[in-house]
Amino acid sequence: MASGQDIRADKNRLWASIMEMGRIGATPAGGVGRIALTALDKQARDLFVSWCKNAGCSVRIDAMGNIFARRQGSDPGVAPVMTGSHLDTQPLGGKFDGIYGVLAGLEAVRAMNDAGVDTRAPIDVVVWTDEEGVRFPGMLASGVFSGVYAVEDALARTDSDGISMGEALEAIGYAGEQAPHAHRPSAFFEAHIEQGPILEAEGRTVGVVMGAQGQRCFHVTVTGEEGHAGTLPMDVRRDALLGAARMVDAVNAIAFEHEPHPVITVGSLNVRPNSPNTIPGQTQFSIDSRHPDNGVLETVEKHMREACAAIADKSKLEIHFERVSQRTSVSFDSGCINSIREAAARLSVSHRDMYSGAGHDACNLALVAPTGMIFVPCERGISHNEMENAKAEDLADGCSVLIQVLMERAG
Numbered sequence: 001m002a003s004g005q006d007i008r009a010d011k012n013r014l015w016a017s018i019m020e021m022g023r024i025g026a027t028p029a030g031g032v033g034r035i036a037l038t039a040l041d042k043q044a045r046d047l048f049v050s051w052c053k054n055a056g057c058s059v060r061i062d063a064m065g066n067i068f069a070r071r072q073g074s075d076p077g078v079a080p081v082m083t084g085s086h087l088d089t090q091p092l093g094g095k096f097d098g099i100y101g102v103l104a105g106l107e108a109v110r111a112m113n114d115a116g117v118d119t120r121a122p123i124d125v126v127v128w129t130d131e132e133g134v135r136f137p138g139m140l141a142s143g144v145f146s147g148v149y150a151v152e153d154a155l156a157r158t159d160s161d162g163i164s165m166g167e168a169l170e171a172i173g174y175a176g177e178q179a180p181h182a183h184r185p186s187a188f189f190e191a192h193i194e195q196g197p198i199l200e201a202e203g204r205t206v207g208v209v210m211g212a213q214g215q216r217c218f219h220v221t222v223t224g225e226e227g228h229a230g231t232l233p234m235d236v237r238r239d240a241l242l243g244a245a246r247m248v249d250a251v252n253a254i255a256f257e258h259e260p261h262p263v264i265t266v267g268s269l270n271v272r273p274n275s276p277n278t279i280p281g282q283t284q285f286s287i288d289s290r291h292p293d294n295g296v297l298e299t300v301e302k303h304m305r306e307a308c309a310a311i312a313d314k315s316k317l318e319i320h321f322e323r324v325s326q327r328t329s330v331s332f333d334s335g336c337i338n339s340i341r342e343a344a345a346r347l348s349v350s351h352r353d354m355y356s357g358a359g360h361d362a363c364n365l366a367l368v369a370p371t372g373m374i375f376v377p378c379e380r381g382i383s384h385n386e387m388e389n390a391k392a393e394d395l396a397d398g399c400s401v402l403i404q405v406l407m408e409r410a411g
């Protein structure tokens with residue numbers, strides 16, 4: 001039997017699996033469009049399940065359509081060590097987001113099979129249903145598994161055509177029978193492309209993810225008064241767009257009051273009546289703010305509210321500043337973080353600690369199990385884009401680190 005340290009991911013096999021999966025829903029520009037609970041999602045699931053069965057795994061489906069492929073351990077009474085991610089993509093997504101983590105888990109199983117390794121605990125490779133939330137927002141399936149949502153509520157959610165998530169699961173044959181909490185793991189690891197530019201810029205291969213930043217989103221409505229662009233003197237105007245523009249600038253400046261900077265984005269703006277020769281009477285805009293520290297998010301919200309209220313006051317405008325969503329930051333388990341760090345060092349894979357800017361299924365899993373994430377670089381940090389790209393060597397190195405931590409945890 002090989003010692004744990006000898007076991008590495010097979011770079012070419014992992015790459016070939018990712019490329020073959022990428023043909024399901026391939027877009028002309030080289031990306032993937034495989035929205036959850038569609039015929040394409042079913043095709044990808046069927047392929048994954050057939051690969052897992054060929055690798056000797058038993059496969060179970062839970063009520064949310066999450067797929068658990070189990071490599072049996074020597075002690076069936078022990079809780080599984082779990083790894084995985086998602087198969088679905090954005091409408092114009094890439095070949096790596098999500099699927100890398102799923103197929104890195106499968107590659108871990110294949111590599112352990114090749115090496116003839118036995119573990120005490122079983123290893124479950126999991127596919128979480130609908131992470132992207134294109135059709136049913138909210139990372140519902142890993143959320144149900146982690147007790148964030150009740151299974152009946154999640155299955156009753158409807159898409160824009162009035163089809164419920166339960167019906168959509170039935171339609172593709174992935175509505176499982178068993179209770180959603182049947183597979184509580186002793187640890188969960190998710191491998192994923194970084195979806196940001198840091199690792200590539202620093203020439204490092206693995207990001208040891210400390211946690212995921214929190215997010216607060218706001219909807220701001222600024223109300224002034226419409227008027228004739230040619231007749232109303234400048235000093236008596238109540239221009240809602242001018243006020244909003246000053247607020248956008250003020251909100252941006254608040255990001256630079258903190259170190260490290262929170263990321264603050266105004267990405268959507270509506271102007272009423274949106275006419276070239278009418279002074280805007282009302283403007284609505286969005287604010288998206290994110291930071292790893294919930295305390296900083298709280299302070300940022302307070303300062304943004306104050307700054308916008310002061311501008312409204314000075315500009316004789318009314319303002320309605322509403323928080324529309326909130327996600328608290330997540331800290332991953334220090335033991336899992338250490339395992340990943342030490343495995344990377346053991347394998348001489350360059351690495352650094354970092355935070356995730358995006359939400360992942362691992363953020364839900366962190367609520368119920370010791371959890372860690374392994375990031376690998378992607379080209380120019382581009383993701384949620386057909387151009388998304390990554391290097392076979394980096395993907396394999398990240399997978400080799402995953403193999404190490406799975407074997408350590410599974411004993």
Ligand SMILES: [Zn+2]
Pocket residue numbers: 086097098131192
């Ligand atoms: Zn993803």
